[in-house]
Amino acid sequence: MATEAFAPAKINLTLHVTGQRADGYHLLDSLVVFCDVGDTLSAAPADRLSLRVDGPMAAGVPDDASNLVMRAARFLDLSRGAAMMLTKRLPVASGIGGGSSDAAAALRALSALWDVPLPSPEETLPLGADVPVCMTPRPQRIRGVGARLCPVPDLPTADLVLVNPRLPVPTPAVFGALTRRDRSPMPEELPRWPDAAALAEWLGTMRNDLEAPAIRVQPAIADVLRVLRAEKPLHAAMSGSGATCYALLPAGQGAGLAETLKAAHPGWWVASGAILRDTGAA
Incomplete structure (x- = not known):
């Protein structure tokens, strides 16, 4: 079977x-x-x-x-x-x-x-x-390096809109453009976020240290972030080494923004969905 x-x-x-x-x-x-x-x-x-x-x-x-x-x-x-x-x-x-x-x-x-x-x-x-x-x-x-996995406080329900400009961003090039490799970690104890707005406010005090070097490698990432932030989501940033960026929104609001972005930027890959709060494995 x-x-x-x-x-x-x-x-x-x-x-x-x-x-x-x-x-x-x-x-x-x-x-x-x-x-x-x-x-x-x-x-x-x-x-x-x-x-x-x-x-x-x-x-x-x-x-x-x-x-x-x-x-x-x-x-x-x-x-x-x-x-x-x-x-x-x-x-x-x-x-x-x-x-x-x-x-x-x-x-x-x-x-x-x-x-x-x-x-x-x-x-x-x-x-x-x-x-x-x-x-x-x-x-x-x-x-x-990736194998040390730690549980985190329960995340609130929220939507994510994912946007990729369909342009290559080689991970080795992004790390190669990184100017500092010894920056501070997140706080030892992560807070509890009562809702998506609280999570977004906290994320605004954190970083993706690969965002700036990725933009140097592929400037189109800055265009994606500018468009996302103009839509006033709760928070927007780049994921990983790029080029996909995300917008965090209250639950139920992601699909509308995704449709708006698809219409305005038909060359981009755009998807929306909810944050998985369970295992997500099927």
């Missing part, structure tokens, strides 16, 4: 770069949430392992061993087969963890299909720094 898993978009509401290890890995402190917009991974019994990719954002996505989904499958079990289908709705290399979330979804789907234990989030770090947090897609705090 086939199994299916949802791969939600991962959004860094904050991203503080606090150091760099001798091996080159950066140390981060980030508040991460997931949105109910994402890809879908299905897996059916088969003698050999295969992957097909479809969906509106499938162009250019490999279906061979270089895809992180295939690497995740072999990480889980080297010997078993499955026919996997990845439906891509998230843009590639866009700062919202699409590939890592796809890999985590593959692990969940194949664990159920093959009846094998699911690895812990920490055990998946060899697949990539974002895979551990994507294994349990709920609000979390990431520290270190």
Whole structure:
């Protein structure tokens, strides 16, 4: 029987770069949430392992061993087969963890299909720094290189509007443009946010340390942020290393803003959804 898993978009509401290890890995402190917009991974019994990719954002996505989904499958079990289908709705290399979330979804789907234990989030770090947090897609705090996951206070209900200008922003170039790698972390104890407005007010005192270098690499990010902030959301910032930016709004208001942006900027990728306050895994 086939199994299916949802791969939600991962959004860094904050991203503080606090150091760099001798091996080159950066140390981060980030508040991460997931949105109910994402890809879908299905897996059916088969003698050999295969992957097909479809969906509106499938162009250019490999279906061979270089895809992180295939690497995740072999990480889980080297010997078993499955026919996997990845439906891509998230843009590639866009700062919202699409590939890592796809890999985590593959692990969940194949664990159920093959009846094998699911690895812990920490055990998946060899697949990539974002895979551990994507294994349990709920609000979390990431520290270190990605495997140190910490629970956070309950987040209020809220909508996110995600906007990507469909322009490439290579992550290595963004880190290369970073001028400081030793900035302050978030407060040790995070507050409790009674509503989306309180969360937005607090986010306004935090940072994404990659936003300025990403804008130097791809100036179109500044245009997206200017357009988003002109719409007066509760808060707007860039996610991850870009180029996707987000606007935080009260629950139920995201769809309207998304439609406005789609009409005004038909060349942009725009999506809206609610912050996942549960595991989000299906």
